[in-house]
Amino acid sequence: MYCPECGAKVRRDEDICPECGADLWADETSGPTEQELLRMEAWVTKRKVQHRLLSLLGFLLGVMIFFGSILFAAQKLAGSDKVSKIYKKLGISTEEAGPEETVSVENAAGVVMEDQQAENTEARETSTAAAKAKSKKG
Numbered sequence: 118m119y120c121p122e123c124g125a126k127v128r129r130d131e132d133i134c135p136e137c138g139a140d141l142w143a144d145e146t147s148g149p150t151e152q153e154l155l156r157m158e159a160w161v162t163k164r165k166v167q168h169r170l171l172s173l174l175g176f177l178l179g180v181m182i183f184f185g186s187i188l189f190a191a192q193k194l195a196g197s198d199k200v201s202k203i204y205k206k207l208g209i210s211t212e213e214a215g216p217e218e219t220v221s222v223e224n225a226a227g228v229v230m231e232d233q234q235a236e237n238t239e240a241r242e243t244s245t246a247a248a249k250a251k252s253k254k255g
């Protein structure tokens with residue numbers, strides 16, 4: 118706070134201004150001034166807003182983590198038999214989602230295997246062709 122007489126900065130627990138010797142508690146203006154009160158009010162409002170924003174952010178973060186973990190678990194389970202078992206337990210028909218997915222997974226595996234086989238045969242053919250060319254040359 119400030120001395121009402123000379124404006125010097127004084128400690129709150131001081132009775133008399135160390136600068137001019139004025140009685141700091143003589144009138145009712147002692148204690149927090151109007152400016153100080155306004156500042157305190159603004160600070161409290163600011164803190165409240167910050168608190169609300171922080172709690173909102175925390176809530177959103179929690180929701181995101183929650184759904185993120187669910188999605189992660191679902192992705193991990195996807196394609197495995199566990200999902201269809203859980204669906205069966207829950208009484209949800211898996212006729213649409215379950216078999217289709219397994220079929221697609223099997224198809225994908227088959228395509229990959231075919232690709233690998235094709236690559237292998239190609240490699241073999243090229244190597245044999247190269248060997249033949251070498252033997253012709255040699």
Ligand SMILES: [Zn+2]
Nearest residue numbers: 120123134137
């Ligand atoms: Zn003073």
